[in-house]
Amino acid sequence: KKMVYYFGKTKTEGRGKSKALLGGKGLNLAEMTAIGLPVPPGFTITTEVCDGYYKNKQKLPAGLMDEIRKAVSVMEKELKKKFGDDANPLLVSVRSGAAVSMPGMMNTILNLGLNDEATEGLAKATNNPRFAYDAYRRLINMFGDVVMGMEHHTFEAAFDKIKKKYKVSEDTDVPAEGLKELCDAYKKVFEKHAGEPFPQDPYKQLQLAIEAVFGSWNTPRAVSYRQIENIRGLLGTAVNVQSMVYGNMGEDSGTGVAFTRNPNTGENKFFGEFLINAQGEDVVAGIRTPQPVAEMPKWNKAVHKQLLEIKQTLESHYKEMQDIEFTIEKGTLFMLQTRTGKRTGVAAVKIACDMVKEKLITQKEAVLRVPANDLTQLLLPSFKTTARNAADVLARGLPASPGAAVGKLSFTAADAKARAAEGEKVILVRKETSPEDVDGMHAAVGILTSTGGMTSHAAVVARGWGKCCVAGAGDVKINEKTKKITVNGRTFGAKDVLSLDGTTGEVMAGEVETQEPTLSGDFAKLMGWADQYRRLKVRTNADSPADSKRARDFGAEGIGLCRTEHMFFEGDRITHMRAMILAETEKDRRAALKKLLPFQRKDFEGIFKAMNGLPVTVRLLDPPLHEFLPHEDKAQKEMAQELGVKPSEVKQRTESLHESNPMLGHRGCRLSVTYPEILEMQVRAIVEAAIRCANKNIDAQPEIMIPLVGTAAELRVLRERVEAVIEEVVAQKKFEGKLNILIGTMIEIPRAALTADEVAEYADFFSFGTNDLTQMTFGYSRDDVNTFLPDYLDNDLLNVDPFQSLDTTGVGQLVEMGVTKGRSVKKKLKVGICGEHGGDPSSIDFCNQVGLDYVSCSPFRVPIARLAAAQAAL
Numbered sequence: 095k096k097m098v099y100y101f102g103k104t105k106t107e108g109r110g111k112s113k114a115l116l117g118g119k120g121l122n123l124a125e126m127t128a129i130g131l132p133v134p135p136g137f138t139i140t141t142e143v144c145d146g147y148y149k150n151k152q153k154l155p156a157g158l159m160d161e162i163r164k165a166v167s168v169m170e171k172e173l174k175k176k177f178g179d180d181a182n183p184l185l186v187s188v189r190s191g192a193a194v195s196m197p198g199m200m201n202t203i204l205n206l207g208l209n210d211e212a213t214e215g216l217a218k219a220t221n222n223p224r225f226a227y228d229a230y231r232r233l234i235n236m237f238g239d240v241v242m243g244m245e246h247h248t249f250e251a252a253f254d255k256i257k258k259k260y261k262v263s264e265d266t267d268v269p270a271e272g273l274k275e276l277c278d279a280y281k282k283v284f285e286k287h288a289g290e291p292f293p294q295d296p297y298k299q300l301q302l303a304i305e306a307v308f309g310s311w312n313t314p315r316a317v318s319y320r321q322i323e324n325i326r327g328l329l330g331t332a333v334n335v336q337s338m339v340y341g342n343m344g345e346d347s348g349t350g351v352a353f354t355r356n357p358n359t360g361e362n363k364f365f366g367e368f369l370i371n372a373q374g375e376d377v378v379a380g381i382r383t384p385q386p387v388a389e390m391p392k393w394n395k396a397v398h399k400q401l402l403e404i405k406q407t408l409e410s411h412y413k414e415m416q417d418i419e420f421t422i423e424k425g426t427l428f429m430l431q432t433r434t435g436k437r438t439g440v441a442a443v444k445i446a447c448d449m450v451k452e453k454l455i456t457q458k459e460a461v462l463r464v465p466a467n468d469l470t471q472l473l474l475p476s477f478k479t480t481a482r483n484a485a486d487v488l489a490r491g492l493p494a495s496p497g498a499a500v501g502k503l504s505f506t507a508a509d510a511k512a513r514a515a516e517g518e519k520v521i522l523v524r525k526e527t528s529p530e531d532v533d534g535m536h537a538a539v540g541i542l543t544s545t546g547g548m549t550s551h552a553a554v555v556a557r558g559w560g561k562c563c564v565a566g567a568g569d570v571k572i573n574e575k576t577k578k579i580t581v582n583g584r585t586f587g588a589k590d591v592l593s594l595d596g597t598t599g600e601v602m603a604g605e606v607e608t609q610e611p612t613l614s615g616d617f618a619k620l621m622g623w624a625d626q627y628r629r630l631k632v633r634t635n636a637d638s639p640a641d642s643k644r645a646r647d648f649g650a651e652g653i654g655l656c657r658t659e660h661m662f663f664e665g666d667r668i669t670h671m672r673a674m675i676l677a678e679t680e681k682d683r684r685a686a687l688k689k690l691l692p693f694q695r696k697d698f699e700g701i702f703k704a705m706n707g708l709p710v711t712v713r714l715l716d717p718p719l720h721e722f723l724p725h726e727d728k729a730q731k732e733m734a735q736e737l738g739v740k741p742s743e744v745k746q747r748t749e750s751l752h753e754s755n756p757m758l759g760h761r762g763c764r765l766s767v768t769y770p771e772i773l774e775m776q777v778r779a780i781v782e783a784a785i786r787c788a789n790k791n792i793d794a795q796p797e798i799m800i801p802l803v804g805t806a807a808e809l810r811v812l813r814e815r816v817e818a819v820i821e822e823v824v825a826q827k828k829f830e831g832k833l834n835i836l837i838g839t840m841i842e843i844p845r846a847a848l849t850a851d852e853v854a855e856y857a858d859f860f861s862f863g864t865n866d867l868t869q870m871t872f873g874y875s876r877d878d879v880n881t882f883l884p885d886y887l888d889n890d891l892l893n894v895d896p897f898q899s900l901d902t903t904g905v906g907q908l909v910e911m912g913v914t915k916g917r918s919v920k921k922k923l924k925v926g927i928c929g930e931h932g933g934d935p936s937s938i939d940f941c942n943q944v945g946l947d948y949v950s951c952s953p954f955r956v957p958i959a960r961l962a963a964a965q966a967a968l
């Protein structure tokens with residue numbers, strides 16, 4: 095099998111191959127070469143080789159080095175240089191590149207191919223000994239770091255010595271002979287720590303470097319990043335070996351990174367940074383602060399113009415915003431990378447809409463292009479204008495990733511992770527972030543760095559996650575030892591709260607009040623397109639008029655689940671509820687329920703009004719009764735006092751309601767079987783509210799839903815009771831109009847799905863309660879799953895948390911069976927889903943496939959579900 099794909103003037107073998115095989119970087123290098131952009135020649139070693147490497151006890155496959163030698167010889171011919179030559183050596187970079195980009199996660203080695211002799215050759219060929227020794231010392235350092243796992247500081251001490259000797263403070267001021275001495279010193283450091291001399295054979299360097307890149311695929315930080323990003327099923331990383339070009343050959347050279355459009359706002363304006371006389375990683379690492387690309391014409395007009403042309407070429411070719419890396423060697427521009435640019439949700443929406451306007455893509459493509467989950471960022475809070483005007487602004491950094499974050503300071507990734515796990519909101523404060531920090535960055539509500547640019551590691555990673563980040567706030571002096579920051583003479587520690595504005599870059603003292611987002615014009619436009627394509631309706635899970643209204647503003651087309659139990663916890667209601675539970679006779683129970691009735695009726699009226707003209711699924715009481723009783727002595731005493739009973743009575747009743755497996759106990763429709771009066775009160779409240787609405791010309795469309803049904807008989811009996819109450823109330827109220835009340839059930843017990851044809855006889859609709867259905871299908875307690883779920887995910891026993899994303903192979907079968915069997919009896923049976931999965935894009939895709947009528951999710955996820963439903967349909 096072919097292991098190496100060449101790209102260059104001679105041939106571009108990788109063009110049209112898959113990302114899975116060549117990785118994103120390799121594929122795009124081939125593509126850019128093929129469309130005539132200036133790309134230094136090189137070759138890509140496939141991900142299959144990486145896979146083989148791991149399957150073969152971490153050994154490179156036979157024949158690989160021969161294929162590589164052939165590819166190198168093609169490069170040599172093209173460039174008229176020779177690998178390891180002592181006159182004019184060919185030097186290469188070695189980089190990783192998986193199918194999914196993993197910023198900063200994998201290792202890179204530059205200047206590979208240099209040895210003692212080749213360095214002399216390079217010095218002569220470039221007439222620049224300083225440059226040659228600088229390249230060599232960088233190679234030894236990177237090689238030691240990446241291939242041998244040596245710590246960076248082992249080299250740093252040697253560098254400091256040289257700087258002292260030459261009485262300079264900046265690296266760039268060390269003269270050529272100093273760098274030559276440094277190379278010798280570095281070789282000694284290398285030999286001491288690696289236990290062998292720095293390899294002089296360029297092919298040996300290349301082989302070790304390739305192995306190191308493969309090895310980096312399974313480092314803890316790479317594994318952790320893939321876990322967080324849920325990147326699974328890849329073979330491994332590809333390796334790109336490419337001839338070097340130099341941005342550090344003097345003042346006419348430089349290097350940069352850019353986005354073809356603004357990745358924060360989406361504005362169609364070339365956006366990037368460059369550093370004069372610098373090499374590769376200097377920009378990304380955030381060591382020196384780069385200049386914006388807009389300043390480039392002052393330095394080199396022609397290159398700036400050429401870059402703008404390349405922006406056009408790339409965008410019209412890829413029809414996507416690109417993230418590029420480039421280097422200018424003595425005034426000549428080279429492209430080193432292009433890939434689809436990561437962007438904020440706001441930018442994603444704007445770019446998609448703009449590209450439709452520019453006729454680069456169709457409306458359909460625009461809908462498909464925005465990751466549904468990224469809409470969260472458009473729904474994010476920001477700071478209240480008044481509050482932020484009054485805020486105590488401490489410093490200003492770069493607006494690296496938008497949003498508003500308020501939290502206490504944390505100085506290490508581990509601390510941020512630990513405190514976030516305890517429920518604390520923390521802001522991770524670092525001089526600059528490195529890939530080792532990803533866990534902590536993920537756990538933090540916001541990230542603040544004191545150095546680094548808009549494309550530094552922190553910025554890129556935060557933006558990908560839609561996490562608020564302020565980078566390069568130079569006024570913030572961080573003392574990691576004392577765990578304090580000092581800003582213009584003021585000091586803040588781990589207990590202090592700061593507010594970060596990722597949209598302006600401001601760092602503010604204390605808690606600044608935030609506000610809900612307002613949705614922009616582009617957002618509405620995109621949602622409008624999505625609505626044209628989707629088949630699934632989108633409802634919301636809401637149990638208050640306010641939530642209902644908000645959800646409707648977000649486009650909800652009704653309520654798919656109103657959990658009535660939530661209403662019983664407010665104010666006085668809990669007291670009446672508890673009185674009802676304590677009651678020993680039906681009569682006393684009815685008396686207590688009578689007091690609850692007006693509250694319920696009022697809630698329902700408000701919700702029906704908010705959802706005027708749209709269906710509202712009201713679920714009858716579901717949780718076990720003991721959930722409404724206090725379990726601590728003190729609270730039990732208080733309750734007894736309030737109800738005028740003995741504390742022992744409360745204690746006794748609580749104990750008698752105790753269950754070993756409450757989730758499998760006396761809950762759901764079983765409550766209605768035992769206590770029909772609860773069902774009667776709730777149905778009465780629903781019907782009376784509907785009648786009141788009808789009298790006010792409000793179109794209430796209640797759907798009464800019976801939870802936790804496992805047999806058709808349960809639903810038959812309870813349906814009869816519900817119908818009887820409806821009839822009774824209508825008669826009592828002498829209501830003459832038409833109430834169109836549906837009666838249906840949740841399918842959340844596997845048996846209900848298995849016998850859905852029988853259940854459907856008595857149901858006007860089904861709603862899949864996939865939280866319980868998942869719980870009972872897997873046998874995982876939904877409340878205790880976190881005791882073992884992390885181990886399952888770590889060990890690849892599960893790909894995702896099945897409570898977050900529907901297990902389509904297992905639980906999904908029950909859903910599909912429920913739909914099919916249900917509709918075999920009632921062709922037009924209305925079917926939806928109201929478990930948490932109703933707001934998860936991949937679960938929504940499944941719901942669309944199996945023919946559900948609607949999904950229902952929390953209000954903030956409604957726009958996400960609308961977009962995901964459209965994407966599922968396209």
Ligand code: PEP
Pocket residue numbers: 655657716842862863864865866867928929930
């Ligand atoms: C479900 O089980 O999926 C459901 C929606 O009900 P609850 O989460 O209230 O048990």
Ligand code: MG
Pocket residue numbers: 801842863865866
């Ligand atoms: Mg349930």
